[in-house]
Amino acid sequence: MSKFGDFGGAYIPETLVPAVEELQQEYARFSQESSFRSELESYLKDYAGRYTPIYHAKNLSKRIGGAQIHLKREDLCHGGAHKINNTLGQALLAKRMGKRRIIAETGAGQHGVATAMACAALGMKAEVYMGSKDVERQRLNVYRMKLLGADVIPVKAGSRTLKDAINDAIRDWITNVNDTYYLLGSAVGPHPYPTMVRDFQSVIGEEILEQMGVPDVAIACVGGGSNAIGTFHPLYNKSTKLIGVEAGGSGLDSGLHSATLSAGRPGILHGMLSYLLQDDTGQVLETHSISAGLDYPGVGPEHSYYKDSGRVTYSVATDSEVADAFTTLCKTEGIIPALESAHALAEAIKVAPTMKASEDIIVTLSGRGDKDMDIIRRYYEQN
Amino acid sequence: MSRIDDRFADLRQQNHRALIPYAMAGYPDYDSTLKIVRGMVKGGADIIELGFPFSDPLADGPTIQNAATTSLNIGMTLSKYYSMLDEIRDITDIPIICMTYSNVAYSVGYDRFIYDMQKHGIDGIILPDMSIDESKEYRDISAKYGMDTIFLASPNSTDARCSRIIEVSDGFLYLVAVYGTTGAQMGVQRYAIDALLRIKGMSRDLPVGVGFGIRTGEDIKLYVKNGADALIVGSAILNVVRDAPHDIETSVSRYVDTLKRETTEGA
């Protein structure tokens, strides 16, 4: 299935059609093959460190009052984020497809790091496109990628963030279509990426069900939407209330945000039809967020479908709410979350007091915050 | 018969191929675009491709990306594009093709977009990221307004895929001559010639245009020899514009004239 309602599809230059069709066929084939699945499972277990635990954040729950807040600890994955679930899956697929050259884009650098790791482990070479603004603000991850053997290619076009990194990765793919595998980092892009990335990330929601049963509420942050779709998809047919949290930046009225589902309308970017932050004639708008990983004007098409169907509620957290949630978790639980994940926490802090103490909220803590030290320090110097 | 069809019919009688130079509306500014178009007409262009900028042109290389950024920065909008077309239509009835990206058309609404384009004298539309698989509504509405939809094929398109592209294309089929973005500097590739011969063998009455990376008369000569019906020149024109800011009209007309000379077989 290439569509989620009207959303999704493959709006791509003709040169990419054979590559995308090959990917569809090969993914359909290998994802059913037991040797592929068991190889991926063993990498997820022995290399990435799965299962990830669920931690009952008692101190935080007590501080906030109301429902019990639990954290799905994707921050404990190798590399420090959920991204490795997807990169291992795709890198294994690329290898089986006989692709030698791997390209990727990255925003916060977490997907770039996870790509570099998976490629190193599987004996492949990665080239990672990264907006030059992100190279600046996530310098630690740039260095990590280089240490791991990846080449980082700064992108100076446009807003110099994730969107532009994806543009240049797609241009590279068009140019080197015959031997290159594009390892996309979120549940975005042309079919089959949104489905494939969702499948690889669904390990998050499947483990949640196994570990705690059906939670009352599940909350995850939404950039492109991979950790959120991985959390929500296995819970889709359960009674869980699902909440996705987008980057509210300086507030929706300020225009400085990345709240695609809350403030955008359907459009076509990066090969997919989905909600998009755009002006009246379809020019894509610049976005803003304290977290580089959410600084993206598009969103995965399955989220657009979930929004319109009403199954998932999408809210926003502003930079200042995020900074508060970030420090609150540091102080109450001794856990430094990624700024992206702190968006989900900020929502949990709003929702918990409206619920009963016997109810459970699961927050997908998509990553750890070491990469964000510079940003949060500068934020507090200025605010 | 559209204006584009008529132009190809005339050219065929004279044993000429169509030269289709490209300009980005609003690059380097509004008035200069008008001069560029006048230079193209004077130099002997057969059809003109007038780009409307998109913020994220993922099929374009640096030259057209920069032109799009410049155009958006000086405030190009669809309504300015339409008034530019009205001014162009006062001086010439040459066929004009709008090239932009799917989201511009989708965002405004296919119906509104195609209606307005048609009303202001656009004869055909190229959307490089509009895959034929997603194009049904866009094509149906284009047909309603008599707008030609020009689709692209690539050297790696299978025969089955090419037949489908041929089936849904009006005016001509646009063969992308390189694995790469616009402005690629790799010369004429063997695989492009092979693809041209293969598609010409399937296209029957539909003309086949070749574009991406064409810069010289020599490039054009090679494609013409192998059956190209039209040659599309984009980034190379923008580079002429960039390097000759003072007399844009003459520079463009001279450059177009030298290219045009190569579009007659055996010239």
Ligand SMILES: Cc1ncc(COP(=O)(O)O)c(C=O)c1O
């Ligand atoms: C820790 C973390 N969480 C979330 C995201 C956002 O991505 P997605 O919405 O695909 O989960 C990123 C992206 O870089 C990230 O690094």
